[in-house]
Amino acid sequence: MKNRLQKFFAPLGTNRDLLLVVWFVxxxxxxxxxxxxxxMDFLLVxxxxxxxxxxxxxxxxRESLDFSIFPSLLLMTTLYRLALNIATTRMILGGAKESGKDAAGSVVRFFGEFVSGSDMIVGFVIFIVLVIVQFVVITKGATRVAEVAARFTLDRLPGQQMAIDGEIANGLIDEKTATEKRQRLMREADFYGAMDGASKFVRGDAVAGILITLINIIGGLVIGMTVIGWDLSQSLSTFTLLTIGDGLVSQIPAVIISTAAGLIVTRTSQPTDLGSEVTGQLFSSPKAIGITAVVLLALIPVGLPPLVLITLAISFALISWLIQKPPEEPPIDEEAPMESRPARSEEIEPVVVEPLELEIGYALVTIVDPADGEGILPRIGKIRAQLSKELGIVVPRVRVRDNITELSPREYRVKLRGEPISRFQVETSSYLVLxxxxxxxxxxxxxxxxxxxxxxxLWVGxxxxxxxxxxxxxxxxxxxxxxxxxxxxxxxxxxxxxxxxEVNHLIERTRAIAPRVVEELVPAVMKPGEIQKVLQNLLREGVPVRDLETIFEILADRAPRTGNPEVLTEWVREGLSRTICGQHADSSSTLHVVTLDGEVEEFIENAVEQLDGGSFLRLSPQMKEPIIGTVSRSLEVLISDGHPPLVLSSPKVRAHLRRLMEKSVPAIVVLSYNEVAHGFTVESSGVVRVE
Structure with a gap:
């Protein structure tokens, strides 16, 4: 049954925009x-x-922006209510002769008779009270709150925009999060501005309700006495009843919606709904509730109903007793003997290893965050943002702290996951000339x-x-x-x-833009840990992993054939050839390289030994030394000409040559012939030969 109904109403779900058109029509x-x-009864209900x-x-x-259509909805319901007022006015004045008190339908008559009873004046007074409550109290207060909220939102908008820019500069958020925050600020400003204007419609609706009521009564008396031929008593009885019923059936929903408007504009962002927040905060103090119970009991001698006061006082006292927290344990007296101290279990905080730390001597504290804003801390945020964009991964937060016990005053040290990786000593009042x-x-x-x-x-003054x-x-x-x-x-x-x-985070981020690719790769073909090894291999050689969609497509194609991360890395590098060549080519798209002699490549290839965990070069230090020395001397020519140390080799030996040379020439880049992208030219400055 449920499925049939869902299929029946499915066209409404796909054409929801037409519902609004039908509404206004x-x-x-x-x-x-x-x-x-x-x-008319149906429309009023x-x-x-x-x-x-x-x-x-x-x-x-939970917050105002979760109901951001409220200003438009307020206008729509106000127009709908005014349309009903016009329709019921036509029915009251035009149908009273034939239908009497049922001229405007059963709903209008019910409200008129139920509220007024036998006294029309009581019903009219109730209607006026409702209009005053809506117009003077609720609507006016909500309008003022919306006006102030809109003004303050616009006033703090520039400061919030600057705060978002600062978070981006410090690397605390990415560009996508910053865009979402900016859009939220604009939505908030638009919302309160729209609420300020929409509240005016509600005030106008209250005035229109009073005027329509007077018109209905005066017009009804005229029509009843001159056209229909009723006397004054019958005309008053019929038209006043219908008019009051019409006014109440329109003003009661108006009061409810005005109350909703007041709740919306006074709502603050909370993790729970309004009911939970009200009860949680109003009954949060047992002392306040208990004092309230005492005040109620103190009012009994005044002459108020004692049964009501006692009932409420007992209720408040019971609530105060139920929400009281158990007393805290007394503090331990450290001077007391051990056997007299209460037993306690010591909680040992786990040691958190920071991914990246910068430790400084006490003489460097002044350059960490100086007053002019040109110190280390502001630059770290920019460094993180720059490298995250360049590498395609989120660079972790850098923990900066002083270390006066292990460092000299002008020394600093960088730690990676708790272990030092580099240190240097600077002269704070000097400048470094390269x-x-x-x-x-x-x-x-x-x-x-x-x-x-x-x-x-040189350090110079x-x-x-x-x-x-x-x-x-x-x-x-x-x-x-x-x-x-x-x-x-x-x-x-x-x-x-x-x-x-971080790899799982990258996978989910790619899933948002290429869900089919991620679905094909993870976890059917590769696990996140296997993807991590390939991405780490790329990053070790300075290859950015920004284009994850391309990387995942290549892995989805190649991983079913082999699970070797080294082989998969070579396939991915070929797919990223344009990116790799663009990193090392000059302005004319030329790659300046040295190449390996065929015999050298064959020698290296024959020395490769394959194992289950990967491959390595089976070469003694005496066999490695001639290759390392010859390649290093050949690269000096490129470096002296201002080019990166770039070697071009066959795909089979590329990775092994890179590992062989990385300790002697850390900045070395080894490309395979398959990684030279279309549009780039190669200029060789020499061939490496080993005698």
Whole structure:
């Protein structure tokens, strides 16, 4: 039965936009055409039902933006209610002669008789009270709250936008999250602005209700006495009853919706609905509830009904007793003897290993976060954002703290998962000049080596800095030295930051844009741990993993044939050839390389030994030394010409040559012939031969 109903109403779900069109067309029909009393009864009950539904929805939403259509809904229900007023006015004035008190249907007559009883004045007074409550109290208060909320939202909008920009700069959020936050701010501003305007419709509706009531009574008296021929008593009895019923049946839903509007604009963002928050906060203090019970008992001598006061006092006292928390254990007296102390179990906090730490000596504290904003902390956020965008992974937060016990005053140390990976000593009042051109030898200063790239450098004072800049040399302040060193270390160790948790995050992010690809790959073909090994292999050689859709497509095609992560990495590299070549080519799309002689490649290939866990080179140190030395000398020519140390080899030996050379030339890049993308040219500066 349920499935049949779902199939029957399925077209409504796919064409929900037409429901709004039908709604407004129905409003026009209600205004222009006379309706039978039965239809009018149905429309009035719909009005009451909608108002109750809107009120309950306002109670159960957790924040205002969860009901963002409320301003438009307020306008729609107001127009609908006014259309019903017009239709019932036509029926009251035009059908009273034939139908009497049933001229506007059973609903209008019921409200008129049930509320008024036998006294029309009581019904009229109740109607006026409802209008005053809606117009003066609820609507006016909700309008003022919406106006103030809209003003404050717009006033704080620039500051919130700047805060979002700061979070992006510090790497705390990504661009997608920042866009969502900005859109939420704009939605919030639009919502309160729209609520401010929509509340005016409700105030106008209250005024229209009073005028329509007066028109119905005056018009009914005129029609009853002059057209129908009734006397004054019968005219008053009939038309006043119908008018009051019409006014109540329209104003009661209006009061309910106005109350909903007040709840919406005064709602703050909470993790639960309004009912839970009200009961949770109102009955959160047992002392306040207990005092309330005492106050109720103190009112008995005044003359108020004692039974009511005693009942409520007992109820409040019982609630106060039930919500009281058990007393806390007394503090332990440390001076008391051990045998007299209460037993307790010590909770040992687990040691949290930070992924990345920067420890500094006490003399470097002033350059971490100086007043001018040019210190290390502001730059770390930019470094994280830059590298995350460049590498395609989220660079973890960098924990910065001082370490005066293990470091000298001007020394800093970088730790990876609790273990030191590099350290350096800076001169806080000096500047580091790199040996990047002619004139470096003429400068005087303290010699050192730049920590990030290992080039010769000098620490110079302000006069030396001016001279170095005049010579066109690269000059860095201490904060820049630390930031550059940290950036290079993150690049070198980025594969270690790619945890299993981060891989799952990358998989879910790719699932949002390429669900079929992820579904085909995970977990049917590869597990997250296997994908992690391939991605880490890419990152170790500086290959970004931004294009996860392409990587996953290649893995989905190749992984069914082999589960070897080394082989899969080579296939992925070929698929990312354009990205890899673009990293190392010059402005004319030329790759400057050295190549291997065929005999050298054959020698390396024959030395490869395959095992279950992977492959390795079965070469003694004496056999490795000639290859490493010859390749290193060949790469010096490229480096001296300002090109990256790039070697071109066959696919079979590419990975093994990279592992063979990485300790001697850490920055070496080894490409296979299959990784040279279309549109790039290769220029060889020499061939590596081993005698």
């Amino acid at each position: 129905g409003i026009l029909v209600t205004i222009l055409m006379p309706l039978p009393p039965a239809v 719909v009005n009451i039902s909608l108002s109750v539904l809107i009120l309950l929805t306002s109670i159960y939403v 040996d990047s051109g002619e004139g470096f030898d003429s400068l005087e200063g303290n010699k050192t080596r730049e920590p990030a790239f290992g080039v010769d450098a 302000p006069e030396g800095r001016a001279e170095a800049r005049r010579l066109g040399l690269t000059v860095s302040d201490p904060a820049t030295v630390i930031a550059t060193h940290l950036t290079q270390l993150v690049r070198e160790h980025c594969a270690d930051f790619l945890t299993r948790e």
